[in-house]
Amino acid sequence: MNKLFRTKNKIAIILPAFNEELSLDSLLNEIKLHFKKQFYIVVVDDGSDDETFKIASKYTNFVLRHAVNLGKGAALRTGCKFAFSILDVNSVIMMDADQQHAVDDLLKFIKKINKGYGLIFGVRSFKGMPRFAAFANKVTSLILKIIYGIYIPDILSGYKAISRKVYERLNWQAVGYEVEIDIAKIVAREKIPFITLPIKTIYLDQIKGVSFVDAVRVWFNLLGFK
Amino acid sequence: MQLEFGLICLVLSDILQVKIMGIFQIISLFFALFMAYVVRIHYYRSILSLLEASAWYSLWFLFAVLAVFPDLLQGISDYLHFDRVFDFLIVGAFMVISVLVVRTYFKYREIKITLEKIIEEQAQQDIMSKLHKRNLYKKTLVVSS
Numbered sequence: 001m002n003k004l005f006r007t008k009n010k011i012a013i014i015l016p017a018f019n020e021e022l023s024l025d026s027l028l029n030e031i032k033l034h035f036k037k038q039f040y041i042v043v044v045d046d047g048s049d050d051e052t053f054k055i056a057s058k059y060t061n062f063v064l065r066h067a068v069n070l071g072k073g074a075a076l077r078t079g080c081k082f083a084f085s086i087l088d089v090n091s092v093i094m095m096d097a098d099q100q101h102a103v104d105d106l107l108k109f110i111k112k113i114n115k116g117y118g119l120i121f122g123v124r125s126f127k128g129m130p131r132f133a134a135f136a137n138k139v140t141s142l143i144l145k146i147i148y149g150i151y152i153p154d155i156l157s158g159y160k161a162i163s164r165k166v167y168e169r170l171n172w173q174a175v176g177y178e179v180e181i182d183i184a185k186i187v188a189r190e191k192i193p194f195i196t197l198p199i200k201t202i203y204l205d206q207i208k209g210v211s212f213v214d215a216v217r218v219w220f221n222l223l224g225f226k
Numbered sequence: 227m228q229l230e231f232g233l234i235c236l237v238l239s240d241i242l243q244v245k246i247m248g249i250f251q252i253i254s255l256f257f258a259l260f261m262a263y264v265v266r267i268h269y270y271r272s273i274l275s276l277l278e279a280s281a282w283y284s285l286w287f288l289f290a291v292l293a294v295f296p297d298l299l300q301g302i303s304d305y306l307h308f309d310r311v312f313d314f315l316i317v318g319a320f321m322v323i324s325v326l327v328v329r330t331y332f333k334y335r336e337i338k339i340t341l342e343k344i345i346e347e348q349a350q351q352d353i354m355s356k357l358h359k360r361n362l363y364k365k366t367l368v369v370s371s
Binding site (some may be wrong): 062067074078081 | 346348349360
């Protein structure tokens with residue numbers, strides 16, 4: 001594993017977290033256990049009113065805090081800005097803090113980053129996904145394909161890696177969950193090259209996933225309405 | 227028999243219509259007075275300046291006058307080819323509401339973007355001062371350079 005880190009790539013993991021005290025502790029522990037000090041861990045506490053900030057501070061010095069909850073998109077923006085401008089990393093890996101992204105998959109991302117890929121989308125298998133989430137995902141990809149002519153599977157998965165060059169082109173404006181759509185739209189519009197990476201499908205909390213209202217909002221966003 | 231029933235209905239509906247209009251006017255009048263009271267409160271809390279408060283008072287005064295004497299608008303209504311003053315008022319009110327909604331939406335977007343910027347910048351500043359305090363900033367830069 002160590003060979004992978006003998007590269008010039010400096011990587012940060014961005015973890016946007018809102019009231020994730022139950023999952024953050026074990027997630028950060030697992031990351032530390034598997035990867036020791038191979039990369040920076042940046043946690044963005046997005047205005048949590050639980051112990052998220054305190055727990056994150058136990059594991060990393062890089063815990064940013066939003067005074068109020070803004071949304072996933074804003075948290076990712078804050079984290080990326082910090083990682084690229086202050087930590088001066090070459091790439092970031094965006095990961096959800098609710099343990100629905102497997103820590104083992106980080107290794108796959110790192111391998112691809114080291115091979116020089118600038119944008120890597122983690123793609124889950126639809127097999128283990130709740131029916132509605134799978135449906136929403138397929139429809140979203142289909143709408144993107146119809147409008148922009150590019151097919152990106154599993155757009156709603158937040159597990160992705162972005163290099164500095166790609167980050168400078170992305171510049172997303174969405175503050176909430178629509179960030180995934182915003183990124184996909186920019187990628188399609190700007191024709192930014194990307195690759196997909198199969199990742200594990202984990203659904204721990206069925207309620208927490210994409211609801212019908214979220215899906216409709218995402219589709220409207222895809223069509224240009226905010 | 228049917229004719230008598232029809233006549234009674236006609237008379238009743240006529241009476242009812244007059245009553246509804248009357249009630250509607252009274253409600254409008256009270257609404258205008260209440261809004262003038264709201265303006266007064268905001269003026270005393272220094273949220274509105276004297277000029278702003280005067281403008282709002284004038285608006286609600288005009289509203290009250292038009293609610294009591296809607297026929298004052300008959301001339302304009304006829305000039306604009308509206309069948310009834312009420313139609314003219316509805317169209318006018320819809321236009322005012324549309325302008326207010328659009329203006330509020332733009333203002334909301336502006337405030338939202340400003341708020342996001344402030345919160346994000348504050349988060350960056352907080353962590354920088356934390357890193358400086360713990361002397362971690364230098365360490366971080368050394369590690370990353």
